[in-house]
Amino acid sequence: REIRFYDDIAVIFMSWDEPKEIGFQKGSRMVVVDDRDSFELSFNECYKSITIEGKVYQMKLGAPTRELYIDNSWYECYFGDPPSNITLDGITRVFKISGPAPQVKIGNSRNDLVAGKINMIVNAETIIPVFLDSQVQMFEIQGTIHKLQFADFLLTVILDDHPYPVEFGGLPKVFKLRGKDFYIRFTAIPKLVVAGRVYIRDMIRTPLHRDLRTPPRDQSMLPPFMPQLSNVMPSMSGPPNHLFPAIQQQAPLIVPPMVTGLDYLTNLMPHSIPAANVSNNLTGYQIQSEDKPAAAPIMPTPAIATPPATNSAAIPILQNINIDELYKKIVAAGILSKSNSAPASTSTSATSVA
Incomplete structure (x- = not known):
């Protein structure tokens, strides 16, 4: 499990979409x-x-x-x-x-600091973990260091000081980084996170969304979400001429795609490049568990033709998945090679905690 710091506050990722504050008793x-x-x-x-x-x-x-x-x-x-x-x-x-x-105590959720951790896939071969927060994040592609920062409450991503509208869970887009074109895709954000309507502390603003209001910290105070559909994403073929140019027309809010089985697996996969500003050494500490005891397993009965009932809310993204189609998509995304089914050699900054 990974620990990321926001000033003096430590946040541990119980899962890619479950950041919680961690500290000592x-x-x-x-x-x-x-x-x-x-x-x-x-x-x-x-x-x-x-x-x-x-x-x-x-x-x-x-x-x-x-x-x-x-x-x-x-x-x-x-x-x-x-x-x-x-x-x-x-x-x-x-x-x-x-x-x-x-003893280490796992506390409350800190979605006000970080909404989750997703992956940025570059040229369908390099998987880079990125955090949905306000901090500047560094990553390396082909020996060159680049910068990434989210803005406008996840409506904008700033790559090497150039702001772009960002789409999560969509198709790869062409981004020009230091004069080179890269196909970059961001995996889907957590299902309860809506770009433009999620409060994240210290997130900067850009002229791409001048009239965007700061969302309340309490998401229950938000009015009902009425998405504005957009058929076409703005062009990503080239960056603006300078940082934060004047934008005549505000980019429309885009309905975030549903989290797919492929994105779910990708967000759980090891990464080609480890995340920066992340610690993972919890050796020697006893963690106070807040997990609920697992229910007793139910053995299937041969006479019953239908599968046993499951909690659809627990894993909603894994229903009705075509395994063959999912495998093809994983290969196309570069997670698995065509020559063998073993995952590509990657390094990760996360370690499991007993």
């Missing part, structure tokens, strides 16, 4: 510096002034993979052994946080 730990100075810090509290050899520092305990903050800089440390070497004012000091490792 209440408690405190002793911190010893250079086997000489010791002090106590509490979890989930603000900075505390700590004096080391006459120098005052602001310190606090953080979240998994960023356990200690000193003067707004974070450090990955261990509870118990081994100690951590941290350089302060040019002097390397040995920090040791007493054990045991605290």
